Amino acid sequence: MDKNDILKQERDAAWRKELRGKIKNKERTNIERVKMPEADPTERRRSFIEVNRGLSAEAAMIEASRCLDCANPTCIEGCPVEINIPKFIKNIERGEFLEAARVLKETSSLPAVCGRVCPQEKQCEASCFYTRKLKKPAIAIGHLERFAADFERETGNISIPERASAKNKKIACIGSGPAGLSFAGEMAKRGYDVTVFEALHEIGGVLKYGIPEFRLPNSVVDVEINSLKEMGVKFETNFIVGKTATIDDLKEEGFEGFFVGSGAGLPRFMGIPGENLVGILSSNEYLTRVNLMEANKEDSDTPILKGKRVAVIGGGNTAMDSVRTALRLGAEKAMIIYRRSEQEMPARIEEIKHAKEEGVEFLTLQNPIEYIGDEKGYVRQIRVQRMELGEPDASGRRRPVPVAGSEYLIDADTVVVSVGVSPNPLIPQSLPELKTTDWHTLVVDEENLQTSVPFMFAGGDIVRGGATVILAMGDGRKAAEAMDHQLSKQVENAV
Amino acid sequence: MNKIVSKEFFSENVVRLEIEAPRIAKARRAGHFVIVRVDEKGERIPLTISSADASKGTITLVVQRVGVTSRKLAELEAGDTIADLVGPLGQATDVKKVGTVLACGGGVGVAPLLPIVEANKKAGNKVISIIAARTRDLIILEDQIREFSDEVIVMTDDGSYGEKGLITEGMEKVIAREKIDEAVIIGPAIMMKFASEVTRKHQIPSIASLNTIMVDGTGMCGACRVTVDGKTRFVCVDGPEFDAHKVDFDEMLMRLNGYKDFEKDANERYLKEHQ
Numbered sequence: 001m002d003k004n005d006i007l008k009q010e011r012d013a014a015w016r017k018e019l020r021g022k023i024k025n026k027e028r029t030n031i032e033r034v035k036m037p038e039a040d041p042t043e044r045r046r047s048f049i050e051v052n053r054g055l056s057a058e059a060a061m062i063e064a065s066r067c068l069d070c071a072n073p074t075c076i077e078g079c080p081v082e083i084n085i086p087k088f089i090k091n092i093e094r095g096e097f098l099e100a101a102r103v104l105k106e107t108s109s110l111p112a113v114c115g116r117v118c119p120q121e122k123q124c125e126a127s128c129f130y131t132r133k134l135k136k137p138a139i140a141i142g143h144l145e146r147f148a149a150d151f152e153r154e155t156g157n158i159s160i161p162e163r164a165s166a167k168n169k170k171i172a173c174i175g176s177g178p179a180g181l182s183f184a185g186e187m188a189k190r191g192y193d194v195t196v197f198e199a200l201h202e203i204g205g206v207l208k209y210g211i212p213e214f215r216l217p218n219s220v221v222d223v224e225i226n227s228l229k230e231m232g233v234k235f236e237t238n239f240i241v242g243k244t245a246t247i248d249d250l251k252e253e254g255f256e257g258f259f260v261g262s263g264a265g266l267p268r269f270m271g272i273p274g275e276n277l278v279g280i281l282s283s284n285e286y287l288t289r290v291n292l293m294e295a296n297k298e299d300s301d302t303p304i305l306k307g308k309r310v311a312v313i314g315g316g317n318t319a320m321d322s323v324r325t326a327l328r329l330g331a332e333k334a335m336i337i338y339r340r341s342e343q344e345m346p347a348r349i350e351e352i353k354h355a356k357e358e359g360v361e362f363l364t365l366q367n368p369i370e371y372i373g374d375e376k377g378y379v380r381q382i383r384v385q386r387m388e389l390g391e392p393d394a395s396g397r398r399r400p401v402p403v404a405g406s407e408y409l410i411d412a413d414t415v416v417v418s419v420g421v422s423p424n425p426l427i428p429q430s431l432p433e434l435k436t437t438d439w440h441t442l443v444v445d446e447e448n449l450q451t452s453v454p455f456m457f458a459g460g461d462i463v464r465g466g467a468t469v470i471l472a473m474g475d476g477r478k479a480a481e482a483m484d485h486q487l488s489k490q491v492e493n494a495v
Numbered sequence: 496m497n498k499i500v501s502k503e504f505f506s507e508n509v510v511r512l513e514i515e516a517p518r519i520a521k522a523r524r525a526g527h528f529v530i531v532r533v534d535e536k537g538e539r540i541p542l543t544i545s546s547a548d549a550s551k552g553t554i555t556l557v558v559q560r561v562g563v564t565s566r567k568l569a570e571l572e573a574g575d576t577i578a579d580l581v582g583p584l585g586q587a588t589d590v591k592k593v594g595t596v597l598a599c600g601g602g603v604g605v606a607p608l609l610p611i612v613e614a615n616k617k618a619g620n621k622v623i624s625i626i627a628a629r630t631r632d633l634i635i636l637e638d639q640i641r642e643f644s645d646e647v648i649v650m651t652d653d654g655s656y657g658e659k660g661l662i663t664e665g666m667e668k669v670i671a672r673e674k675i676d677e678a679v680i681i682g683p684a685i686m687m688k689f690a691s692e693v694t695r696k697h698q699i700p701s702i703a704s705l706n707t708i709m710v711d712g713t714g715m716c717g718a719c720r721v722t723v724d725g726k727t728r729f730v731c732v733d734g735p736e737f738d739a740h741k742v743d744f745d746e747m748l749m750r751l752n753g754y755k756d757f758e759k760d761a762n763e764r765y766l767k768e769h770q
Contacts, residue, residue, distance in 0.1 A: 199581065199711075199713050200581075200711065200713075201532055201539075201578070201579040201581070237579070238579050238580060238581035239518075239581070240581065240582075240584070240713065243522065243582065243583055243584060244518050244519065244522060244581070244582065244583070245518055245522065246522075265713075265714070265715035266714050266715060267715070267716065267717050269717065269720075269727060271727065275727070276720060276721075276722060276727065276746055276750065277749075278749060278750055278752070278753035279753070281716075281717070281718065282716055282717045284715050284716045284717070285710055285716035285717060285718045288710055288711060288715070288716055289710065293538060293539070293710070294536075299536050300536055300538075301536055301537050301538040301563055301564060301761065302538040302539075302710075303538075303754045303757035303758070303761070305753075305754075376749070376752070377746075377749030377750070377752070377753075378753075424713075424714070424715070425714070425732075426713070426714075
């Protein structure tokens with residue numbers, strides 16, 4: 001039976017029919033979209049508490065009743081891991097919250113994470129019938145996903161997906177970020193013996209070192225990692241594949257399939273004069289010191305520069321995370337400096353809104369060209385040039401062009417550079433036969449995510465460059481399916 | 496894993512730790528380092544692997560007590576475990592047969608110098624080592640350096656042991672006496688700066704192993720960045736060894752001082768709590 005037949009069959013279940021019959025579609029579409037309760041901006045700007053507070057059960061059930069349980073649920077097409085969206089939402093509508101959580105786990109390894117950090121407005125919610133046909137605000141799919149996952153966690157009734165019978169095959173997963181975790185979960189479900197190798201001392205990749213507590217608490221990530229452990233996934237921290245052991249070493253130890261999810265963790269700098277002054281750091285360093293090393297806490301040995309005037313260069317989510325972190329570390333002035341206009345900012349609209357509410361200043365159409373330091377080498381000023389937008393470039397966004405004679409100085413004692421990342425070179429360096437692109441991403445066949453080395457698959461930012469958590473998870477899931485297919489075929493051939 | 500097998504004080508403030516780390520012991524080459532996190536609240540710091548025993552599955556680190564983390568490390572006893580140890584990291588030393596190598600080590604810089612001295616000797620080079628420190632107590636690993644050197648010169652700033660004077664004076668003497676084909680310089684940044692000035696003057700190709708601030712040690716943050724030949728490089732992945740004559744040591748010194756106040760405060764707090 002193909003996917004669509006299963007969806008149809010499930011939609012025809014008696015309880016779904018009954019729910020559909022209960023309220024008229026017209027009434028459903030007249031309900032207003034729920035608003036996510038948020039911590040008060042004046043209080044939260046100095047605290048690491050989570051900004052979005054989650055929905056109450058009542059609010060979630062009302063929001064769930066907006067969903068029309070479409071015969072052709074286009075929302076699912078918008079989800080990179082193809083969550084059965086109507087099925088989990090209708091379970092919320094009828095009050096079966098734990099069942100809703102179980103549905104999420106059928107295809108997603110980290111629902112509490114995705115409900116918080118996915119750009120739903122560009123994915124599932126963009127494909128919702130409300131957006132597409134009714135020109136009304138979409139069902140708050142992300143909020144509902146978060147509600148179901150949080151309900152399960154908070155009530156302590158965590159379900160562990162069923163596993164196929166053990167296949168007795170060892171699989172190595174390189175990197176424990178969203179791609180790796182998704183891959184590992186899928187392979188464990190399929191009965192493989194999976195070990196995840198992580199270079200840092202904590203599991204989770206960007207979910208731990210990058211995304212701050214006020215957007216994604218580490219405790220939420222840990223609960224989802226624990227579910228994977230209970231499914232039998234093994235984790236080895238402080239293990240750098242290619243350094244601590246080579247791919248060949250691991251093959252000798254019996255690993256048959258490899259998935260590379262080592263991400264794009266190398267920060268880019270702009271290469272402008274003064275960029276190595278003290279007080280100028282990459283967003284990766286800034287966020288790692290706070291999120292992973294807890295430098296904001298009294299009892300941590302890791303120091304952090306608590307600037308009074310902090311400038312963050314860039315307009316992506318990482319830039320927003322950095323500038324909002326600066327406020328929480330006590331900055332009097334926290335600025336975003338971005339070379340295009342706000343319209344072109346790659347950050348989520350919600351993050352920009354939250355940053356503004358908290359008092360972040362936006363200096364758009366401006367670009368740093370030099371940093372000026374004091375006699376001790378500490379950064380004191382930024383020479384900034386104003387920009388205007390010219391013709392669209394290859395990315396389709398209008399190219400920023402410097403305005404002659406527009407330079408001026410901004411006082412700053414801390415600068416966080418957040419202008420992008422490059423793929424991690426460790427795996428390609430250790431395996432020269434692995435094909436890479438000019439941008440140092442791994443070459444994979446799009447269908448199966450298989451690299452030029454037959455036993456190796458790859459996904460997430462190491463293939464895409466800097467992208468999103470959910471695309472990485474989608475890749476992990478797709479690669480698991482392909483690797484399972486390949487290894488099962490080998491077994492058949494051997495018989 | 497990460498269990499301390501043995502511990503030995505070279506002097507009051509310099510300690511040698513032999514740690515169980517079978518995979519690192521097997522994979523490491525001269526020049527490699529590890530990142531250590533002592534305990535749950537600990538920071539991540541880089542330490543060069545001084546030696547390793549692949550059959551025993553251990554690596555040796557040499558630590559000088561200077562701040563909170565090195566104090567915590569020096570207080571661990573045999574049988575204790577280090578929370579996190581990752582490596583081997585960085586590029587291994589490129590050791591070739593070149594002729595005569597002048598190996599210059601300052602203070603605890605002698606610990607990372609040792610495997611390079613050993614590798615150079617084994618590659619068939621004549622090795623002249625100069626080990627220098629402020630005072631007698633800080634001279635370490637002399638016997639081990641002797642084992643792999645054709646000649647060893649010991650120097651102290653105060654003349655309490657070996658010859659009196661700075662390492663640069665010893666270097667000038669050796670260079671005046673015989674042809675040096677390559678120099679390796681490891682020690683405090685200020686010592687490396689002046690030692691590289693000496694070899695630059697005499698046009699001797701020189702390698703320095705840089706000890707910058709690091710966080711992850713895998714290239715993902717750029718805390719360790721330095722300017723080499725006008726370009727920004729990451730010490731943890733591109734180094735730690737670079738052409739000493741192309742390193743901007745002044746910038747490196749400036750960046751090393753970036754957290755000085757924090758380090759001082761943390762150290763004072765720690766000492767107060769542990770008295």
